[in-house]
Amino acid sequence: MGDEAAVFGASGFTGGWVKDYCAAFGATAVTESASAIIDTLEAAGPRPRVVTRQAGDRAVLVEYGEIEFDLTLNFFALAAHAALAEHAVSGVVESAPGFRSLLVTYDPHLTSASELVNALSVVHRDIDPSAGMTLPSRLIHLPIAFDDEQTRAAIARYGNSIRDDAPNCEGGNNVDYIARYNGLADREEVYEALLATEQWTGFIGFFPGLPFMFPLDPREVAFVPKYNPTRTWTAEGAVGIGGPCWAIYPVESAGGYQLVGRTIPIYDIEERNEVFRGNPLLLRAGDRVRFHRVEEAELLELFGDVRSDRYRYRIEESPFDVAEYLNWLPSIEDDARERLERCEAAAATTPVP
Numbered sequence: 112m113g114d115e116a117a118v119f120g121a122s123g124f125t126g127g128w129v130k131d132y133c134a135a136f137g138a139t140a141v142t143e144s145a146s147a148i149i150d151t152l153e154a155a156g157p158r159p160r161v162v163t164r165q166a167g168d169r170a171v172l173v174e175y176g177e178i179e180f181d182l183t184l185n186f187f188a189l190a191a192h193a194a195l196a197e198h199a200v201s202g203v204v205e206s207a208p209g210f211r212s213l214l215v216t217y218d219p220h221l222t223s224a225s226e227l228v229n230a231l232s233v234v235h236r237d238i239d240p241s242a243g244m245t246l247p248s249r250l251i252h253l254p255i256a257f258d259d260e261q262t263r264a265a266i267a268r269y270g271n272s273i274r275d276d277a278p279n280c281e282g283g284n285n286v287d288y289i290a291r292y293n294g295l296a297d298r299e300e301v302y303e304a305l306l307a308t309e310q311w312t313g314f315i316g317f318f319p320g321l322p323f324m325f326p327l328d329p330r331e332v333a334f335v336p337k338y339n340p341t342r343t344w345t346a347e348g349a350v351g352i353g354g355p356c357w358a359i360y361p362v363e364s365a366g367g368y369q370l371v372g373r374t375i376p377i378y379d380i381e382e383r384n385e386v387f388r389g390n391p392l393l394l395r396a397g398d399r400v401r402f403h404r405v406e407e408a409e410l411l412e413l414f415g416d417v418r419s420d421r422y423r424y425r426i427e428e429s430p431f432d433v434a435e436y437l438n439w440l441p442s443i444e445d446d447a448r449e450r451l452e453r454c455e456a457a458a459a460t461t462p463v464p
Contacts, residue, residue, distance in 0.1 A: 120370045150228045157241045159184060169204075170216040171224060173231060180355055182325060185313045186209040186433050189246050189397050190238045191231070202229045208396050210313045210323065240433050248431035250309065251424065253359075255402045257302050257372040257408040258284055261346035265370060273460055278462045279338065287367035289352065293333045294457030301371060302404070304331045305350075309399040310357055310442040320361040320378035320392035324400060327436070329447035334454060337367035348373045348414075349368045350402075359394075374402070375422070377415050384417050386424045393424070397431065 148154045149171070152161040159176035166172040173191070176184040185208075192208045195215070202222025207214045215229050237246065266280050274280075275416035279288040295301055308328035315322055326332050337353040342365055345351075349360040351368030358368055376384075377393040386393060394400070405413070417423035440447075 134236045149224060150232070151191050152232060152235060157239055158235060159187060161235050163231065165224060166214060168221060170214055171227060171231075172240075173213040173215065175213075178211075181211070182311065182313070182327075183240060183437070185311075185325075186240055186244075186246060190240070190244060190433075191234055192396070193247055194234045194238070197343070198234075198308060200227070200234075202227065203230075208314050209316070241437060242434065244433040245430040246397050246433060248399060248429055250399050250401060250427040250429045251394065252401050252403060253374045253377075254405040254410060254413060255305075255350055255372050255374045256405055256407040258286060258298070259373045259407045259410065261373055262349060262370045265342055265345050265349070268344055269338070273340065273343065277338070277464050278346075279335075279369055279464045285351075286371050288461075289333060289335050289369055291372070292335045292454075292458050292461045294453040295333075301333070304333055305357070305371065306402055306404060307331050309401050310397055311396040312394055312400065313356075315392070316393060316394050317379075318361050318364060319380075320394060322358040322377070322394045322398070322400070323358055324359075325355060326357075327399070328443070329440070330443055330450050332447075332450065332454075334458070336371050336463050337369070339367075341365055341367035346373060348375060348377070350374055361392075373410060374408075375410065376417050379417075384420050384422065384424075386426075399429070399431070459460075 147164040149165050150163040154160040162174045164172045175187050188208045191213050192206050195206045202217045202220055204216045263283055266283055270280050279285055286301050289301050290297055308326045308331045310324035311327050312322045312324050332355055334355045335352055345360050345364055345366035347363050349370055350372050351358055351370045353368040359377050378391055379387040380391045382388045413422055
């Protein structure tokens with residue numbers, strides 16, 4: 112068990128729960144000073160601080176900036192991801208972006224961690240979000256039906272079998288709670304916030320093809336806690352929000368995001384529509400999603416059209432101009448701050464699930 116304790120320490124997990132875990136299985140000690148950090152590049156100009164950690168014997172985890180909700184950190188992570196894809200680095204197998212991180216796997220027979228860190232440092236120094244940087248991106252248009260039957264069924268099942276006193280499920284929906292938590296007048300304001308701006312896909316994960324999306328217009332940002340405990344069932348295509356993040360459920364699954372409605376399939380391992388042939392995932396990191404409202408009857412028809420390969424997804428190749436976006440943000444800063452303050456005031460008086 113001594114070796115297991117060393118592994119925990121080398122991973123940077125040296126909190127009290129690790130000590131308790133190791134002690135329960137006979138570990139003798141956890142080294143407080145152990146660290147997985149193998150390189151640090153301090154912030155300079157528009158470049159955030161970059162910390163690189165060893166992640167096993169075939170990967171490094173690169174973290175950008177501080178632990179905070181800042182879309183510019185995601186832009187930086189995706190720029191590094193794109194640079195690695197465009198200019199192959201010897202020994203790199205693949206890279207996988209998170210919100211403010213990048214996992215880079217490599218072949219230790221072809222390169223070492225130190226050589227990889229040196230190559231990544233060159234990549235990072237060449238990235239300047241303020242100097243005409245563009246990111247590979249597509250604009251994908253998706254229909255959404257709000258407060259649909261499947262969404263109501265998931266909420267009802269939760270109340271009947273798990274928790275009948277959840278404040279987020281009063282009235283048989285989650286939307287009223289989202290409105291209350293964010294200081295919005297009613298459900299329509301919640302819907303309008305989702306429809307009013309493009310949703311930026313920061314990363315893909317958890318379930319195959321599940322997009323974690325963030326409003327590009329900070330005046331339309333919403334925030335809400337997740338279910339406690341989670342649901343045992345959510346319909347395919349359900350659209351929900353947890354924290355500041357919107358997501359689309361690619362398959363039937365458990366889930367904890369507050370639900371607002373449903374869209375068409377974004378994942379199909381059977382490749383029943385041309386958009387999924389060769390890749391069962393519709394979305395990828397850096398894509399933007401623009402929702403448009405439809406009635407539930409139309410959405411159900413579209414599901415059938417997708418499955419029978421009659422539906423054609425509307426996808427526009429549209430590189431994202433980061434510098435233009437950053438230059439635009441100050442023009443709406445006052446309105447965004449006012450919206451945030453209203454949300455925070457409402458959240459302070461709203462019960463948490």
